[in-house]
Amino acid sequence: MAGRRNSDRPWWELPLIAGAFLLALVSVAVDFAGPAGPRLGSWVVLCALLVVCGGAATVLGPYVWLRRVGVAVAASAFVAAMALTAVGLVAGDDDPEIPSPERLNGTDPTKGCANGSGIVHSADILNASGAPIAKLEVRYSPACQTNWVRVNNTVEGALVEKYIAIPGGAVEQEQDRGVGWSYSMQVYAPDSTCVDVSAVISLDGSLLGDYSTQVC
Template identity: 35%
Template sequence: MRTTGKIAALLGTTAALLALTTGAAAAGPEHHNTDPLGTGCASGASTIRSGSVGGIGYEIRYSAACGTNWVRVPALSGTVYMLIRSDWGGSAVGGYQTGSGGSHWTPQVYAPGSTCVTFWVQRIGSGDPATGNVRLC
């Protein structure tokens, strides 16, 4: 093996070991219906849409590293129904969450690149409106 080949192999091995030791998340369908915080996907994620409905502030988050989206309510008060589905496939994820402060979020759905997602957010028991099935592409 030539010196340049040995260096390239060493750099590749070093990069792979670094990814394993730092817990860096990688894109893949194995992240569907998992916790974005627990998988490391929340690290470096961005808000691609935010809004408010029925007094609930919500965010749709995207992790480019994992190719995933999820719904987050940064200051949950009361009971909220949150759901997100990806055009990639797999099941819709989410459900009822109750809180009196703090962030709450759905599991993430795999939606790499420009895959469309559909979400729903609604406060329960107040008669407040819902976002309905809002589609993001």
């Protein structure tokens, strides 16, 4: 009968559920530390909780039908946790929301890479008379291994064009107008990768000053 109390449980039920629970916890740790991070890990946590609930129903449930449901829930959740872990380990680097290093090309350096960055090159941009009209900086982020260009323009209404490129690779160009600091998007340049940088200051179509160099 479905309502019959279950007094004789197989000896293997408790160690089986305990082992499944421990393996689910290991998969949670792997997923949170892996390339897919907390987003995938949170799904594995749900599966681990279902393993716990199913295990509790299996071990403590007073009825046969409840024990059977518990076994089914625990087994299904355990399989799902293992599958999610495999997906996270194999395909995590391809997740579009978790950028690989190369996907940093063309992204905003202020969105996580600017903190801890430093100046690796700086120069004045001079006008035709040799007077400085802007300051150029090339910055590098050790955390992201990226470079970008910043320019501090002093000419009201001037157009500031910034360029940074990996020779034979990524190219980023940015235009801003007005006085003060502006910056380009970043390029992925690990270790001693060289970058070509330049800046052009113009007003109403007339060149006021420019600067270009290669930084390695």
